[in-house]
Amino acid sequence: MTDDRSDSRIAQAHTAAAELRVLIGKLKRRLRERMALDGITLSQLSVLSHLDREGPATISELARVENVRPQSMGATVAGMQAAGLLNGEPDPGDGRRHLLSLTPMAREKIRTTRAAREDWLFHAIRERYNASEQDALARGIGLLKRLVDD
Template sequence: MATAVELRVLVGKLKRRLREQTNLGGLAWSQVSVLGHLERDGPATVTALARAEGMRPQSMGANVSALLAAGLVSGSPDPGDGRQTLLSLTPACHELVRASRAAREDWLFQAIQTRLAPKEQAQLAGAVELLKRLVEP
């Protein structure tokens, strides 16, 4: 049980450190989460995004409005239901996401290289394989 607690706390700290490396122009984390959904799952309606985030469509509408105003998402009519709008990432947003991901990976790479001895780096690589087994079905 102690290992599970320590791992949960440690993963939380790592997530926070990686978030610190993210440079998405001062977006709220709820907005960043919307961008993540659109990147992973493709175009979606406000209603679908609200459901995925567990929030009311009105609240999601405010997030989407800010992302539209920032030029990070664009909307087009849903071919299955013209009353709905499908939201997708703009090319500028794809580049911003790519650059942010690269910054986080670079920070992590540098931290591993400078803080861990070669033997420890090998141990970490083995631990990553074990962690994969915890999360894969």
């Protein structure tokens, strides 16, 4: 005999997973709309974000992370270097490789983009939710963190 509560919890978890996936996709699109890309493609933005989080990397490392061929990443990186977003210098451990890092201009673009997205979120939360809903949202964020924290 099956436990009806167990079955309903399983169904609830499936529904929550599907709704959360859709919701996160919509939130990502909304945040993307708030970005000041200034001619930066989404693949370039992904490279900038990776270098900001993880530090300098080679073209091969970036290609592996972005799941593209090194030749494709080389073209992306060349455009970013020409735009003044990346610096390249020999790897101190292996002079045959070049490490790519962010320029001050790239760091400023990242900072302003993040600030614009956080500002939109801040205003949306303040305008759309009352105090008790904001408290519930804050508690929900803690629960969501547990999904991604190891």
